[in-house]
Amino acid sequence: MTIDFTVNGKSVSLNIDPETPLLEVLRNDLELNGPKFGCGLAQCGACSVLLEGRSTRTCVTPVSAVNGMKITTLEGLGNEDHPHPLQLAFIEEQALQCGYCVNSMIISAAALLQSNPNPGNDEIKQALAGNLCRCGAQPRILRAIKRAAAASGGNGS
Ligand code: FES
Ligand code: FES
Known part of the structure; x- marks a missing residue:
């Protein structure tokens, strides 16, 4: 299944199992390592990103749930030259x-x-x-x- 979304202002289109956890996609496919794997059970928050501006736990969010949506990770908030x-x-x-x-x-x-x-x-x-x-x-x-x-x-x- 093709899933399209925006991460840190960039369009992403992936042909992927729709049940893949968003955290896995961010870290493994997109090399965004700000979100961390902690509990994997929505209990610690380590994997959070902003999804349409709301803090969201990506370890329990299937990538299909973000089709057409905007994500901001820690990397997208700022960088060394222009920190948030x-x-x-x-x-x-x-x-x-x-x-x-x-x-x-x-x-x-x-x-x-x-x-x-x-x-x-x-x-x-x-x-x-x-x-x-x-x-x-x-x-x-x-x-x-x-x-x-x-x-x-x-x-x-
Ligand atoms: S890894 Fe703990 S809430 Fe997602
Ligand atoms: S868990 Fe170590 S600084 Fe918060």
Whole structure:
């Protein structure tokens, strides 16, 4: 079956088993390694991307479900020369330890800031609630998201 979609602004057309998990397609076929394989069961968030602007777990999303849709991965948010404010803030706050959860945290935060440019602590915690960090980096992650919000025009309060 042919599946057509857009990833980070580029059109993709693949002849593929429609049940293939989107995560596998992104990492193996398109070499986009921002999304990670964590649990494979929609329980950790490591595999998240923005699908039409909404944080979506790609380990349980069959590629057929994204036919005709727009995907943004961590790579599509920014790059070394032009980082997204969240990417910059995570570096500045050193908001990670092992780094495995960073994709999920930044993707969920990007979706949050699109709808709420100046979230409070509780709103941020709620938006990240399903994303697991086993390292205890949550306080720095919270600070980084508030820093990014402030840099983007919110006051970060
Ligand atoms: S790998 Fe997808 S939610 Fe854990
Ligand atoms: S920094 Fe290791 S899981 Fe969050």
